[in-house]
Amino acid sequence: FSLKELHGIFPWLVESIFGSLDGIIVGWNLRCLQGRTNPTEYSVALDFLDPSGPMMKLVYKLQAEEYRYDFPVSYLPGPVKASIQEQVLPECSLYHNKVQFPSSGGLGLNLALNPFEYYMFYFAISLITQKNSPVTHHVSPSNSAYFILVDTYLKCFLPTEGSVLPPPSSNPGGAIHSPTPRSPAVPFTSYGMHHTSLLKRHIAHQPSVNADPASQEIWRSETLLQVIEMWLHHYSLEMYQKMQSPHVKLEVLHYRLSISSKHHGSPAQSSYQALHAYQESFKPTEEHVLVVRLLVKHLHAFSNSLKPEPLSPSAHSHTASPLEEFKRVVIPRFVQEKLYIFLQHCFGHWPLDASFRAVLEMWLSYLQPWRYAPEKPPQSAEPLPRSVSEKWAAFIQENLLMYTKLFVGFLNRALRTDLVSPKNALMVFRVAKVFAQPNLAEMILKGEQLFLEPELVIPHRQHRLFMTPTLGGSFFSSWPPTITDASFKVKSHVYSLEGQDFQYKQMFGTEVRNLVLKLAQLICQAQQTAKSISDHSAETMASQSFFSWFRFTPPEINGSYTGNDLDEIGQDSIKKTDEYLEKALEYLCQIFKLNEAQLTQMMMKCGTAQDENGKKQLPDCIESEDGLILTPLGRYQIINGLRRFEVQYQGDTELQPIRSYENATLVRLLFRLSSALNERFADQMDVLCSREDFVGRLCRYHLTNPHFIQKIRYSPVVKDRTGQNWGPRISLRFLASYRTLISLLMIYFVASWFYIGPLGCTFIILIGYFLYAVIMTFFSEGWKPHEH
Numbered sequence: 001f002s003l004k005e006l007h008g009i010f011p012w013l014v015e016s017i018f019g020s021l022d023g024i025i026v027g028w029n030l031r032c033l034q035g036r037t038n039p040t041e042y043s044v045a046l047d048f049l050d051p052s053g054p055m056m057k058l059v060y061k062l063q064a065e066e067y068r069y070d071f072p073v074s075y076l077p078g079p080v081k082a083s084i085q086e087q088v089l090p091e092c093s094l095y096h097n098k099v100q101f102p103s104s105g106g107l108g109l110n111l112a113l114n115p116f117e118y119y120m121f122y123f124a125i126s127l128i129t130q131k132n133s134p135v136t137h138h139v140s141p142s143n144s145a146y147f148i149l150v151d152t153y154l155k156c157f158l159p160t161e162g163s164v165l166p167p168p169s170s171n172p173g174g175a176i177h178s179p180t181p182r183s184p185a186v187p188f189t190s191y192g193m194h195h196t197s198l199l200k201r202h203i204a205h206q207p208s209v210n211a212d213p214a215s216q217e218i219w220r221s222e223t224l225l226q227v228i229e230m231w232l233h234h235y236s237l238e239m240y241q242k243m244q245s246p247h248v249k250l251e252v253l254h255y256r257l258s259i260s261s262k263h264h265g266s267p268a269q270s271s272y273q274a275l276h277a278y279q280e281s282f283k284p285t286e287e288h289v290l291v292v293r294l295l296v297k298h299l300h301a302f303s304n305s306l307k308p309e310p311l312s313p314s315a316h317s318h319t320a321s322p323l324e325e326f327k328r329v330v331i332p333r334f335v336q337e338k339l340y341i342f343l344q345h346c347f348g349h350w351p352l353d354a355s356f357r358a359v360l361e362m363w364l365s366y367l368q369p370w371r372y373a374p375e376k377p378p379q380s381a382e383p384l385p386r387s388v389s390e391k392w393a394a395f396i397q398e399n400l401l402m403y404t405k406l407f408v409g410f411l412n413r414a415l416r417t418d419l420v421s422p423k424n425a426l427m428v429f430r431v432a433k434v435f436a437q438p439n440l441a442e443m444i445l446k447g448e449q450l451f452l453e454p455e456l457v458i459p460h461r462q463h464r465l466f467m468t469p470t471l472g473g474s475f476f477s478s479w480p481p482t483i484t485d486a487s488f489k490v491k492s493h494v495y496s497l498e499g500q501d502f503q504y505k506q507m508f509g510t511e512v513r514n515l516v517l518k519l520a521q522l523i524c525q526a527q528q529t530a531k532s533i534s535d536h537s538a539e540t541m542a543s544q545s546f547f548s549w550f551r552f553t554p555p556e557i558n559g560s561y562t563g564n565d566l567d568e569i570g571q572d573s574i575k576k577t578d579e580y581l582e583k584a585l586e587y588l589c590q591i592f593k594l595n596e597a598q599l600t601q602m603m604m605k606c607g608t609a610q611d612e613n614g615k616k617q618l619p620d621c622i623e624s625e626d627g628l629i630l631t632p633l634g635r636y637q638i639i640n641g642l643r644r645f646e647v648q649y650q651g652d653t654e655l656q657p658i659r660s661y662e663n664a665t666l667v668r669l670l671f672r673l674s675s676a677l678n679e680r681f682a683d684q685m686d687v688l689c690s691r692e693d694f695v696g697r698l699c700r701y702h703l704t705n706p707h708f709i710q711k712i713r714y715s716p717v718v719k720d721r722t723g724q725n726w727g728p729r730i731s732l733r734f735l736a737s738y739r740t741l742i743s744l745l746m747i748y749f750v751a752s753w754f755y756i757g758p759l760g761c762t763f764i765i766l767i768g769y770f771l772y773a774v775i776m777t778f779f780s781e782g783w784k785p786h787e788h
Contacts, residue, residue, distance in 0.1 A: 006058060007067050013058075014119060017049070018126040021075040030126070030146040031287065032139050045145050051156040052165070055119075060167040062115040069118040070110040073099070075125065077233035084109060094226035116220065120227040123149075127231060127291055128284075141287035150291055154298040157221045158330075160305040160374075163323055164221060218322040225334045231292055232338035284346065286358045292342070293362035299335055300365070300372035303327050332398070339366060340402060340497055347409040352416055354423035360410075364434050367403060369395055387438035396440075397447040397490045401497055404444065404507040407435065411515045418639075419526035420533070422573045425580040428523070432587035441591050445508055450487040451494055452506075508592065516592050520599060523581045530581075534574045619643040654731060666736035678729040685728040694777070701777045703728035 001009075019027030028045055035042040049055050073084050080090050089095055098111045113121060127146065141147055157164055306327040343366075346359045365371075370392055396403060410431055417424045435441060494502065505511060589599065619634035620643075630638070637643040654671060658664050678685075688699040704727075734740055744765075751761040 003061070003065055007062060007065070010058065010062060010067075010115065011069055011118075013055075014122045017055075018122040019129070021072065021122075021125070021129065023129060027126070028145075030149065031141070031144050033145040034139060034143055035145075036143065042145055046148060046152075049149055051153060056167075059115045059119050063167075067115055068112040069115065070100070071113050071118060071121050073109040073111060075129075076111075077128070077230045080230070080233055092226055092229065094223065117223055117227065120224060123153075124228045124230055127288060141290050144287075147287075147291060147294070150294060151298070153224065154295065154302075157224045158298060158302045160301050163321075167220070218326060221323070221326060225330065228295065229334060229338065231288065231295070232335070232342045283349075284342075286355055289346070289358040289362055292339075293358070293365055296335065296339070296362060296366050297372060299331055300369045303331050304369060304373045335366075336399065337497065340406075343402075343406055344409070347406060347413065352413065354421070354427075356413070357423065357427055360427050360430065363402075363406060364430065366399075367434060388440045388443065390439070390443075393443050393446065394486075394489075396443045397450060397486060398493050400444070400447045400451060400490055400493060403435075404448065405505070407431070407507055408505060408512055408515070411512070411519060414519055415515070415522060419522060419581060420529050420577060422577045422580065425526070425577045425584070428519075429580040429584040429587075432584040432591070436587035436590045441508075447490055448506055448508065451490045451504065453487045513592055516588055517594070517598075520585055520588060520594065523585050527578055527581050530574050530577050618645060654733060661738050662733075662736045663738065663741075667733060670732040670736055674730050674732045682727070682729075685730075689728045698773065698777045699728065701773065703730065 015025055015027065017028050018030070019025050028041075030045060033042050033045060047053055073081055075081075076084070080095070083090055084095065084099060089099070094117070095111065098113065100110050100112050111121075307324060343359070343363055346356075350356050350359055370386075370388060414424075414428050419425050419428065494504065585599075588594065589596070618628070619637045620631045621628035621634055622631060634643075638645075654674065658667050685699065685703055689696060689703055691699075747765065748758060748761050751764075756764070
């Protein structure tokens with residue numbers, strides 16, 4: 001194909017791979033393509049889209065001719081789209097000089113992108129575009145072709161060792177040049193001061209033929225990160241504008257007023273209303289979060305691969321390569337601010353279930369850059385916690401809110417979750433373990449002290465002018481001496497993300513400490529609940545022996561509800577829950593220096609939550625004329641499985657709903673038969689049960705249920721149920737149970753082996769049951785008192 005033909009089919013090819021932006025064309029569905037289920041398609045897709053594969057060769061070939069392709073602004077992430085439609089450019093240099101008015105008759109704004117940018121835009125946006133693709137099997141996001149491609153592109157364009165491989169060129173000795181600056185097609189104002197990008201600093205004015213290969217790798221690395229920033233660009237427009245500096249907001253206001261005076265207010269007014277009416281409904285998927293975590297981990301490894309600085313500071317600017325300088329600024333420039341907003345949104349809106357683990361691990365990955373440092377911890381016989389080196393103090397201070405405010409956000413989530421669940425207990429354990437690393441809590445405390453230092457040198461008004469490097473000047477421009485102060489750096493970080501009026505809540509202050517104590521109390525209660533569930537499960541297993549299956553008496557149909565699904569939790573999971581919670585409590589004590597005496601008293605208080613019958617205390621209630629009424633604390637205890645009522649059927653046992661293990665027809669027939677017998681012989685049964693001799697005791701054992709009446713009497717909810725008529729009566733409902741029927745059939749079947757007929761077998765059963773009843777009458781009269 002000629003270049004002109006390749007230029008024509010390139011947009012169609014990209015859509016065929018990644019799908020159309022409107023979701024009509026699914027494409028190759030890389031997010032669901034797994035090597036386990038489709039090995040051939042999987043390997044072909046990865047080979048074709050590899051950085052050195054045919055697709056990227058086509059991209060570089062078209063890049064050499066400076067072709068441009070239109071990308072609709074309407075498909076950009078919400079805040080960026082609304083900003084551009086308002087004719088205010090984002091601070092990201094990727095969008096500068098690329099916005100084009102629609103051609104005559106066209107609709108909407110477009111970005112004029114070069115082939116590499118166009119390919120990467122489609123690649124990145126396919127992650128956040130929800131397409132209705134049929135999924136016939138379970139898909140593991142971390143094993144999909146898309147996830148592997150993200151990892152491959154990051155390793156290629158952001159290498160931790162060596163330099164980026166030069167793009168293949170069809171011209172010997174030539175090079176694929178970087179995009180050249182273009183004149184703006186539309187007059188736009190811009191958020192933030194135009195910072196000089198690394199690309200412009202090194203290669204903007206160099207001829208393409210003689211371009212430095214080191215500079216060539218910078219534009220691809222920078223473009224890749226600028227494009228995949230859209231994964232973190234999902235938050236409300238109010239938050240997006242909050243990230244901009246005050247003097248730029250004033251510039252935007254003047255610009256709007258000038259546009260309004262030119263067009264009599266109508267265009268500006270409509271776009272202004274559209275901008276401020278925008279609120280994006282952002283619900284990131286678990287796959288989205290996993291890919292962002294992969295990005296965070298790789299950027300940490302990329303940044304930590306920076307070579308040690310030379311001893312002479314003056315030699316740095318002359319000897320450091322563009323890639324080395326890029327490593328130095330990559331995290332604060334591309335990740336720090338937007339990831340904080342992304343995480344804050346997830347902490348506040350993610351469901352209170354175990355799927356939050358993906359968000360949690362992404363957060364913990366960002367908090368621990370030392371895990372991705374090239375140096376290895378010393379090997380020892382006993383694995384001891386690795387102390388956090390002092391060299392990470394600057395990172396912790398410049399990311400203080402990531403550690404403190406998000407930790408408070410996690411505490412608020414943990415206080416609303418059921419910690420009896422092993423998955424929720426594991427999340428609390430993971431966070432506590434990370435923050436309990438030696439020396440980490442001390443460095444966080446030091447960062448808080450720097451933020452709370454009084455301002456002596458730097459005027460208050462400067463905080464929002466030098467918020468972060470992304471909003472003011474180049475990363476390599478010389479800063480005034482005063483802003484190198486550590487205290488100002490911490491304050492710049494906090495004010496840039498939360499504004500000047502932000503009321504900082506100290507992680508080691510009284511308010512957060514009280515939240516930690518509440519969590520510690522909740523952990524103790526969850527441990528007690530898990531223990532009671534375990535004990536109840538053990539008792540249930542012990543009572544369900546083989547011989548009890550053949551009993552003629554009905555099963556316990558008035559059993560209490562435990563509030564947890566024992567089948568799903570299981571003994572092993574309960575053991576894990578206890579281990580996680582015990583270690584989490586230990587770590588929290590280390591982090592916040594909790595008083596052991598206070599903690600012991602709290603645990604004893606939780607452990608003495610027993611009433612006179614040995615059961616767990618009831619939920620917190622208040623007495624009223626109608627019985628007990630739950631308080632808000634009681635509702636919280638029930639929701640989290642901390643306490644419960646003994647849920648029992650307290651009506652007439654003969655009128656209980658028909659159970660799944662009963663035959664409905666037999667239940668109704670036997671009820672009518674029992675009712676007829678009780679009505680016919682009521683007086684005679686009452687007289688027999690009134691006798692004080694052995695016959696009376698035998699009749700009372702069979703014709704009354706004093707144990708059930710006693711349970712009703714002890715119920716905290718029912719007040720006047722004992723006044724009902726619970727006199728002696730015959731109950732034949734047990735014969736409608738499938739278990740009883742099968743047991744009788746098996747007995748008759750075994751008896752037939754010994755040549756015993758049905759009548760003889762029935763007589764033996766009655767004799768055997770009579771002897772059993774006589775024995776039980778002697779032993780039961782003491783602990784089953786007679787109740788009239």
